Amino acid sequence: MAQHPDAQPPASHFIDGAYVEDPAGDPIDVIYPATGKSIARLRAATPATVDRAVASAKAAQAAWARASGAERGRVLRRAAEIIRARNRDLSVLETLDTGKPLSETLVADAASGADALEYFGGIAAAITGAHIPVAGGDFVYTIREALGVCAGIGAWNYPTQIACWKAAPALACGNAMVFKPSETTPLCALKIAEILVEAGAPPGLFNVIQGAGATGAALVTHPGIAKVSLTGSVPTGQKVAAAAAGGIRHVTMELGGKSPLIVFEDADLDTAVSGAILGNFYSSGQVCSNGTRVFVQAPVLAPFLARLTARLQRAVIGDPMDEATNFGPLVSAAQLARVEGYVAAGLAEGARLIHGGKRLDRPGYYLEPTVFADVTDRMTIAQEEIFGPVMAVLSFATEDEALARANATDFGLAGGVFTRDLARAHRVAAALEAGTCWINAYNLTPVEAPFGGVKRSGIGRENSAEAIAHYSQVKSVYVALGPLEAPF
Numbered sequence: 001m002a003q004h005p006d007a008q009p010p011a012s013h014f015i016d017g018a019y020v021e022d023p024a025g026d027p028i029d030v031i032y033p034a035t036g037k038s039i040a041r042l043r044a045a046t047p048a049t050v051d052r053a054v055a056s057a058k059a060a061q062a063a064w065a066r067a068s069g070a071e072r073g074r075v076l077r078r079a080a081e082i083i084r085a086r087n088r089d090l091s092v093l094e095t096l097d098t099g100k101p102l103s104e105t106l107v108a109d110a111a112s113g114a115d116a117l118e119y120f121g122g123i124a125a126a127i128t129g130a131h132i133p134v135a136g137g138d139f140v141y142t143i144r145e146a147l148g149v150c151a152g153i154g155a156w157n158y159p160t161q162i163a164c165w166k167a168a169p170a171l172a173c174g175n176a177m178v179f180k181p182s183e184t185t186p187l188c189a190l191k192i193a194e195i196l197v198e199a200g201a202p203p204g205l206f207n208v209i210q211g212a213g214a215t216g217a218a219l220v221t222h223p224g225i226a227k228v229s230l231t232g233s234v235p236t237g238q239k240v241a242a243a244a245a246g247g248i249r250h251v252t253m254e255l256g257g258k259s260p261l262i263v264f265e266d267a268d269l270d271t272a273v274s275g276a277i278l279g280n281f282y283s284s285g286q287v288c289s290n291g292t293r294v295f296v297q298a299p300v301l302a303p304f305l306a307r308l309t310a311r312l313q314r315a316v317i318g319d320p321m322d323e324a325t326n327f328g329p330l331v332s333a334a335q336l337a338r339v340e341g342y343v344a345a346g347l348a349e350g351a352r353l354i355h356g357g358k359r360l361d362r363p364g365y366y367l368e369p370t371v372f373a374d375v376t377d378r379m380t381i382a383q384e385e386i387f388g389p390v391m392a393v394l395s396f397a398t399e400d401e402a403l404a405r406a407n408a409t410d411f412g413l414a415g416g417v418f419t420r421d422l423a424r425a426h427r428v429a430a431a432l433e434a435g436t437c438w439i440n441a442y443n444l445t446p447v448e449a450p451f452g453g454v455k456r457s458g459i460g461r462e463n464s465a466e467a468i469a470h471y472s473q474v475k476s477v478y479v480a481l482g483p484l485e486a487p488f
Contacts, residue, residue: 012028013207017203020052022048024043028212033329034363050215057205058149061146073124076171076199080115084110090110094109097185099364100283100328101322103325104283112165112445113161120171141479147226149225151180156184156185156331157185159181166179169467171201221246226250227250227471231462233256236255251460255453258293258383259416260291260293261276275416275418276291276294286331289451293406312356327389342388376394399428411456412435414436416441417429
């Protein structure tokens, strides 16, 4: 069954430092998107396994929180070193899990996870409180405390990266985490759990359980969970946030988008085309921050489309394990069918297909990079998140028009602007209703920078020092230096 010796893990879950099986759980077949064939079989966690994972995490967390930040940081930095040393093996597993080309996973997935562990390992010792003087010589000091056991819920597009983006700040702050990857891509998080134990993390500090919605619901409503961090779709976010609210749990939601990418007539067109390609076709378009509404100022629309279609001829679609391949399959048959439905909707509603749009006649879930021109704001492909390699190109006349149309969405994850006019670049970035913006670039997400959305695209921020606030809570301590008076 398995095409690679690392595809089938020893067991489905990783709890308390060891692989654990749950024979009563529903089977989960792991499908390699490049072939459509099963490469591993796991089982979902039943409620008993969820209980076991949370109890194990709670037991590990107490001692971990008492350790110094420097001690915690050393473990995280050691894990980053191990990940980098095993980058190729982890990248191959990521490709088996997601179908993304190895040429991409070698530089974008485990490497990004290592960056997060290194970054938060580096600042763990600097997580401190404040001294606040008050009148009369008294003062207040604050203590930044761990929350307890956090639940991490991952998406299927970046399984290794998301596991690390959530684990690194959580563990740096003294928390433990129970992580549930997407049932579509369940393999990679298990390796991160292994590596953290190898790096010196106490067994149970980072546990991984498998399953679909029922397992996720059991985890986020578990009385032992203090915080939920989700990466996923808006509908999933609504359900998870509502469930977490029942227990007054902290939440971080990194959700979807329908982000605008605005190209002004003075932009360097080759750079703008590169941005549009990165914002629509990297990971076969399966990136939450993608700039899938590409607004191009009318005078440069024709040359932009000409350069874009010429560049798309250079896409190498093929075996993801071949490092010459730079465009791979979609993650699943269901996702391919969903994206094909949007292509059909674009054609039916009058958009002009200028490139791609066809499923490839080969095994696996391949769809050509697809570009629609003559798209209007009310078309389905300009309104709904597709999460596939489908670009909608819209024309605009003025800056004010572009901004009004770009912001006319319930989403607010990201946005991009391409122009040589620096004043306009900063003006547009300030006006975009989005949590993450780029100027003359797109989809670059260094761990040092906050990442997250506004409106329906999420709550809170991943990465950077901002994440520390989302994985900790502040205690205020008032210190009186003199006698205390009372009215009687």
